[in-house]
Amino acid sequence: MSIELIANLSYILAAVLFIFGLKMLGHPNTARQGNALSALGMFIAVVAGLTAESIVSFEYIALGVVLGAVFGALASRLVAMTSMPEMVALFNGSGGTASLFVGWGTLYGSEINTFTAFTVVLAILIGGITCTGSIIAYAKLSESLGPLPFPSGAKQFPGQRIVNSLLLLAMVFSCIQFCIEPSSESYWLFAVLGLALVLGIMAVIPIGGADMPVVISLLNSYSGIAACAAGFAINNNILIVAGSLVGAAGIILTNIMCKAMNRSLLNVLFSGFGAAKQGKTIEGDVKPISVEDAYYILEAATNVCFVPGYGMAAAQAQHVVKELGQILEANGAEVSYAIHPVAGRMPGHMNVLLAEADVPYEQLVEMEEINPRIENVDVAIVIGANDVVNPSAREEDSPMYGMPIINVDQARTVFVLKRSMASGFAGVDNPLFFGENTRMLFGDAKESISGVIGEFG
Amino acid sequence: MEIVFLTFILVLSIFLGFELISKVPATLHTPLMSGANAISGITLAGAFLAAGSQEAHIATMLGTAAVTFATVNVVGGYLVTDRMLSMFKSKNEAGK
Numbered sequence: 001m002s003i004e005l006i007a008n009l010s011y012i013l014a015a016v017l018f019i020f021g022l023k024m025l026g027h028p029n030t031a032r033q034g035n036a037l038s039a040l041g042m043f044i045a046v047v048a049g050l051t052a053e054s055i056v057s058f059e060y061i062a063l064g065v066v067l068g069a070v071f072g073a074l075a076s077r078l079v080a081m082t083s084m085p086e087m088v089a090l091f092n093g094s095g096g097t098a099s100l101f102v103g104w105g106t107l108y109g110s111e112i113n114t115f116t117a118f119t120v121v122l123a124i125l126i127g128g129i130t131c132t133g134s135i136i137a138y139a140k141l142s143e144s145l146g147p148l149p150f151p152s153g154a155k156q157f158p159g160q161r162i163v164n165s166l167l168l169l170a171m172v173f174s175c176i177q178f179c180i181e182p183s184s185e186s187y188w189l190f191a192v193l194g195l196a197l198v199l200g201i202m203a204v205i206p207i208g209g210a211d212m213p214v215v216i217s218l219l220n221s222y223s224g225i226a227a228c229a230a231g232f233a234i235n236n237n238i239l240i241v242a243g244s245l246v247g248a249a250g251i252i253l254t255n256i257m258c259k260a261m262n263r264s265l266l267n268v269l270f271s272g273f274g275a276a277k278q279g280k281t282i283e284g285d286v287k288p289i290s291v292e293d294a295y296y297i298l299e300a301a302t303n304v305c306f307v308p309g310y311g312m313a314a315a316q317a318q319h320v321v322k323e324l325g326q327i328l329e330a331n332g333a334e335v336s337y338a339i340h341p342v343a344g345r346m347p348g349h350m351n352v353l354l355a356e357a358d359v360p361y362e363q364l365v366e367m368e369e370i371n372p373r374i375e376n377v378d379v380a381i382v383i384g385a386n387d388v389v390n391p392s393a394r395e396e397d398s399p400m401y402g403m404p405i406i407n408v409d410q411a412r413t414v415f416v417l418k419r420s421m422a423s424g425f426a427g428v429d430n431p432l433f434f435g436e437n438t439r440m441l442f443g444d445a446k447e448s449i450s451g452v453i454g455e456f457g
Numbered sequence: 458m459e460i461v462f463l464t465f466i467l468v469l470s471i472f473l474g475f476e477l478i479s480k481v482p483a484t485l486h487t488p489l490m491s492g493a494n495a496i497s498g499i500t501l502a503g504a505f506l507a508a509g510s511q512e513a514h515i516a517t518m519l520g521t522a523a524v525t526f527a528t529v530n531v532v533g534g535y536l537v538t539d540r541m542l543s544m545f546k547s548k549n550e551a552g553k
Contacts, residue, residue: 046502
């Protein structure tokens with residue numbers, strides 16, 4: 001048996017392990033083994049990749065592997081759980097960048113035909129967009145680069161669409177020119193590379209914080225598609241199989257996120273809510289409540305539901321929330337955590353934070369599950385969520401009309417923990433705050449909840 | 458013929474991906490995403506070719522960069538997914 005045959009058989013084994021791994025990642029009980037299985041598949045594929053005949057020198061490979069492994073291991077261990085969205089964004093970016101370089105490096109090998117040139121261009125194009133797009137997403141999520149030039153909110157300027165369309169046209173033109181006469185010295189190659197990097201920046205800059213779950217899962221999909229294109233460029237089966245699995249998975253998640261906001265992907269990517277801010281203003285009196293009064297109501301409640309949003313992550317309140325949940329349970333109340341699909345900054349963000357605080361996943365309920373029985377909830381505690389509980393989404397004349405929400409306004413009592421009366425990302429006023437059964441608990445979420453816990457103690 | 462064959466694989470894998478992912482509970486969206494992201498580091502297997510073939514100096518440099526980035530993606534992606542999943546506990550395990 002030749003080495004090449006063994007390598008190809010190993011690729012098949014690796015693909016099977018990836019498939020089973022992904023399958024098992026879909027169930028809470030088997031998820032961890034699934035991830036281990038997929039890692040085993042990766043190990044087999046990588047070792048098989050090393051046996052290729054054309055590899056004659058291993059020094060640079062070893063250098064790259066050691067550097068990458070040290071950095072990856074450190075990053076994954078040291079990062080705080082609240083910084084998970086930006087970490088995932090960075091890993092996405094590095095995958096895309098790697099595919100870009102793989103595609104580019106292919107040009108220096110044997111003769112390049114038009115089809116190979118086309119796949120190389122695709123790898124560079126998608127890899128480049130993933131690279132800078134992820135960096136911008138990281139900057140927005142971590143808010144570490146200050147307000148300028150990478151604002152965490154949506155950044156739009158007049159003529160943006162025209163500029164983007166021109167960039168896209170220039171991109172298509174450069175790609176065609178390169179494919180006609182493919183060579184590693186072609187200037188069109190550098191044009192494609194540069195344009196891809198700029199496009200990545202331009203594509204993510206206008207997207208605001210609340211739309212980040214869509215962007216992150218889309219970039220995840222791109223990094224898979226880039227690997228897939230690189231696979232075509234070097235004629236490698238496993239890159240194509242694994243890349244397209246990831247690409248498909250990313251697209252599905254993106255779609256779930258878009259549905260949860262009742263918006264199309266195009267709408268999220270190109271317009272934002274900015275265009276439709278003229279929702280009617282609501283007037284009325286809000287009813288603030290003190291920590292002490294909140295305690296009396298909670299003490300008597302038999303069914304309590306927490307509804308977390310990005311504010312819980314920002315205030316790092318997940319541990320005190322769980323503590324309060326335990327106290328309420330000990331007090332005889334039924335406790336659940338209702339999680340909207342787009343709460344937070346990445347798909348499943350709230351689930352990860354609550355898992356970190358040791359909340360058992362049986363207590364985490366999805367929107368479809370809680371809404372039919374929300375009327376039996378004595379107290380719904382909204383922590384740093386706004387748009388996902390905005391009842392105006394049920395009214396036809398609202399810009400948010402049609403977005404599925406958690407109907408907390410139908411619970412017997414609603415506590416809203418909030419810093420101020422500012423409207424949510426969508427810029428639409430929230431009639432929930434003026435509701436008959438709503439009580440506002442102003443202040444930092446962590447401090448407010450600690451205060452209530454203190455009352456119980 | 459090679460192209461047709463590879464495209465065949467591509468199309469089947471995409472359908473398989475859709476089937477595999479479409480029924481995942483929201484609780485697992487983040488681990489699923491970062492686990493899938495780790496798989497996209499498979500481009501490492503291709504990066505070896507560029508880094509180790511000694512065809513041109515630039516190709517070696519590009520390849521080494523590709524190997525580094527892809528390894529970050531693979532190692533970081535799997536470890537961070539495992540760290541997240543280790544926190545997901547059912548009621549029996551979490552009870553103190």
